[in-house]
Amino acid sequence: MISRCLPLLLLLCLAPTCHAVPTHFTYRPGETAQDMRSAYTTALLALALEKTRADYGDYRLDPAPAMNTVQALQALKKGSYPNFMLKMSYIPGLEQAGMLRGRLDVDLDVIGYRVCFTRRALLPALARVHDLAQLKGFSHGQGAGWVDNLILEDNGFKVMTVEQYAELFHQVASGRFDLFCRGINELEGEWQTYRQLAGLAVEPDLMLYYPLPRFFYANPQDAAGLKRVEAGVALALADGSLQRLWQQYFGPSVAFAKPAQRRLFRLTNPLLPPGLLAPDQPRFDPILMKFVAPAPQAPASRP
Structure with missing residues (x-):
């Protein structure tokens, strides 16, 4: 009897109503209730996961416990949470430790x-x-x-x-x-x-x-999750929804800072290797107050 039902069960599982278990993702929340630094990053993760829902399926996005940067890096290296997507500035030691890095600067250089x-x-x-x-x-x-x-x-x-x-x-x-x-x-x-x-x-x-690109990092066990997030970020950049999200979360603060009225001092970031950023990576220019095409990349130099 069971064997005669198997073809019917397979057909049912191919139907649109048959959903796989949602993929579990984890984000880093603020260190305190007043710490809103992670708000844009969390919203961007949700946007990227929505952009890829059709290809990758449903998802859950939950907070890790509150932690400082040192603790977050430890959690990343240990693989403490499922698909823990940690946004960090470029740190050579993370990749030397085997961590995976996305290719896109998700803060657009701001x-x-x-x-x-x-x-x-x-x-x-x-x-x-x-x-x-x-x-x-x-x-x-x-x-x-x-x-x-x-x-x-x-x-x-x-x-x-x-x-x-x-x-x-x-x-x-x-x-x-x-x-x-x-x-x-x-x-x-x-x-x-x-x-x-x-x-x-x-x-x-x-x-x-100073150049300070911010990337999503993941533990090697979460390579598939990082691939999905990066695909979603690329889609959001291409259709402009990432830029709109960026403006929603960052635009008022950038205007508050009045960057075009300030004396600008340029420093170098000795950690950045040449060619780190994706060639199609846009950035925000606060002097022009607009998103601009990628700038040519040169090796880091000392002041």
Whole structure:
């Protein structure tokens, strides 16, 4: 009897109503309830998975536990969560450890443009900064495990690291270090969250830039999941839905930073090899305030 029913069961499983188990994906949430840095990344993952639903099937997208960058990198390397898609700046050591990296800069280069939090008492001294040598007289604070530490130190800056993201705002306001520089896409939301801190200020005239592409990384066990996400990101770039999402999440903060009105200091990122970015990779130019075609890539050079 069972054998006579098998053809019918196979036909039913080929019907549109027969769904496979959804593929489980995991994203990194903010470190605290006030930390909104992951909002765009989470929305982009959902967009990429929707774009690929027809070819890859249904999905679940759930948060991992709250964690700092060091903990997130440990979870990635251990494969602690199913299809954990971790957005990170390029870190050679991750690939040397066998981790997989997507090819597309999903932030479109915006986070490399940095505007700094500082303490209000330091604003007159910063207003007198007109060259990079003068700027190097001010110390920076950055988070533990952030690639910015290596970039700033290589460019001649003194850097102090802090374990907890939220503590960076308190320590720059209190004067433990002079500058806490943030991507212009992050600035407004963080200012609204921490503006009540005594002495905290946004420096109004200066902007740093160093190339800081952000990619999705995955554990080798999740190669198929990363392939799906990258395919969805490419589709979203091609039809403009990624750019619209980018504008929704980042546009107000970029406008708040007023990048075209600032003195721009360019630094190098010694970690980037030539040819890292996909040749069709667009980027956002905050001086022109628009998305532009890929720029020619050259080997990294020291200042």
